[in-house]
Amino acid sequence: MPEGAIKFLLLYSFCVLLSACSSTKYFTSKDQYVPEIIESYLEKGIIENDDFLAKGIQADTINYCPVPSEPYWVIPSEGLAENLNIQDSNNNVSIEFFNGKLYLAFRTGPTHFASSKTGVYVISSRDGISWEEELSLFLGRDVREPFLIEIENELHFYCFTAGTQLTSFQPNKINHYKLDKNGKWEGPEEILTEGEVHWSLKERFGKIYMTSYKGSHYQLEGASEVDLYFKYTENGKDFEPDKQKSIVYKGGVSECAFEFDYEGNLWAVTRLEDGDESGFGSHVIFADKQDIYDWEFPEIADDRSFMSPKLFNHNNEIYLIARRQLGRKPFGRVARNRSMKWQRLGNWIPYSLSAKTTALFKINKEQRKVEWLMDLPGAGDTAFPSIQQLDQHRFLIANYSSPTQRRKKRTWLSGQLGKTGIYLQIIDFQPCD
Numbered sequence: 001m002p003e004g005a006i007k008f009l010l011l012y013s014f015c016v017l018l019s020a021c022s023s024t025k026y027f028t029s030k031d032q033y034v035p036e037i038i039e040s041y042l043e044k045g046i047i048e049n050d051d052f053l054a055k056g057i058q059a060d061t062i063n064y065c066p067v068p069s070e071p072y073w074v075i076p077s078e079g080l081a082e083n084l085n086i087q088d089s090n091n092n093v094s095i096e097f098f099n100g101k102l103y104l105a106f107r108t109g110p111t112h113f114a115s116s117k118t119g120v121y122v123i124s125s126r127d128g129i130s131w132e133e134e135l136s137l138f139l140g141r142d143v144r145e146p147f148l149i150e151i152e153n154e155l156h157f158y159c160f161t162a163g164t165q166l167t168s169f170q171p172n173k174i175n176h177y178k179l180d181k182n183g184k185w186e187g188p189e190e191i192l193t194e195g196e197v198h199w200s201l202k203e204r205f206g207k208i209y210m211t212s213y214k215g216s217h218y219q220l221e222g223a224s225e226v227d228l229y230f231k232y233t234e235n236g237k238d239f240e241p242d243k244q245k246s247i248v249y250k251g252g253v254s255e256c257a258f259e260f261d262y263e264g265n266l267w268a269v270t271r272l273e274d275g276d277e278s279g280f281g282s283h284v285i286f287a288d289k290q291d292i293y294d295w296e297f298p299e300i301a302d303d304r305s306f307m308s309p310k311l312f313n314h315n316n317e318i319y320l321i322a323r324r325q326l327g328r329k330p331f332g333r334v335a336r337n338r339s340m341k342w343q344r345l346g347n348w349i350p351y352s353l354s355a356k357t358t359a360l361f362k363i364n365k366e367q368r369k370v371e372w373l374m375d376l377p378g379a380g381d382t383a384f385p386s387i388q389q390l391d392q393h394r395f396l397i398a399n400y401s402s403p404t405q406r407r408k409k410r411t412w413l414s415g416q417l418g419k420t421g422i423y424l425q426i427i428d429f430q431p432c433d
Contacts, residue, residue, distance in 0.1 A: 035128030380415020
């Protein structure tokens with residue numbers, strides 16, 4: 001949330017807060033399809049890292065359409081361990097399969113904003129229904145961006161601590177933990193540089209790649225000075241650049257999703273929230289397989305902002321899951337000849353006061369543009385997807401949202417002040433009719 005505008009928005013939204021309460025009855029599931037699929041894959045023992053590119057799968061000529069399942073709400077639910085301190089706001093979710101279990105990490109707190117009461121849990125399940133506690137981090141300050149990934153037969157977990165001021169974004173160093181195959185957690189140890197925030201990590205072609213960012217994120221005045229990094233690691237602890245080219249962009253980009261096509265070329269989508277000479281919104285990026293650190297950025301950004309973006313590959317098509325604005329005007333609505341301060345205020349405030357959902361998009365490779373396909377479950381405060389590939393055509397998605405059964409036009413800000421829950425969903429790519 002932009003710190004320059006948040007105080008005004010909170011005062012404006014006091015009455016919204018009073019009406020934003022939602023009963024937990026709206027976070028319920030009747031369809032058992034998702035846990036049945038999870039349990040089936042766990043029993044088969046065929047869950048691995050989602051690195052299907054390295055297995056040599058080739059694209060076929062069938063035209064596939066995505067078919068999403070109904071959401072299965074995990075948080076809150078009756079299957080959680082009783083000792084968990086589940087609060088009103090549950091978000092920032094990550095999933096990973098490891099050693100016969102599905103692991104899920106998430107943030108919980110009074111609201112979406114920083115608080116001394118905020119914490120992060122890692123929980124696990126063997127059937128997708130009953131969940132037990134693995135790790136809890138309540139450190140008297142904000143904790144964000146949990147991320148799980150398997151590296152060399154160990155489960156690695158990352159998050160960062162921040163401040164307690166509701167109006168500030170204050171990332172410290174990243175805390176790194178790992179769980180060995182015997183079930184023992186080790187850590188934390190601090191990695192990366194002070195203030196650097198990780199976003200996406202993936203194993204592709206035998207390497208673990210990561211995007212991260214550092215700089216003047218949510219600064220109201222002056223030029224954007226955020227560095228976007230692309231690095232790799234072999235051990236999950238030490239992240240290094242190839243050819244000393246870890247900084248792939250300088251400007252207003254923070255979160256950045258990436259994926260590879262079957263030929264080894266890299267595709268990426270950015271969250272250009274702070275703005276720069278290319279505008280406000282998002283970029284679609286391409287890097288040839290001959291040098292995946294030479295990122296090609298468009299001169300003019302897409303004025304839609306795909307926040308909390310994550311990419312995945314199905315049949316050599318690149319898909320995006322991200323937040324979608326339901327308002328009639330785009331994120332980058334303010335004239336470019338205004339000062340950066342007024343562009344930020346004029347873009348940030350209306351965006352926070354408009355309705356949101358989570359959506360599935362597809363990258364048009366020829367035009368290097370994002371094309372909307374369908375909306376996924378999401379209302380109010382929503383969209384922090386985590387994606388695990390189950391087989392050649394099925395993907396398990398974890399995400400969070402305000403209740404989707406009512407008030408679907410709830411603003412993003414009112415959602416951030418109200419209750420949110422976490423759900424799982426299957427996206428199955430089937431031949432189109």
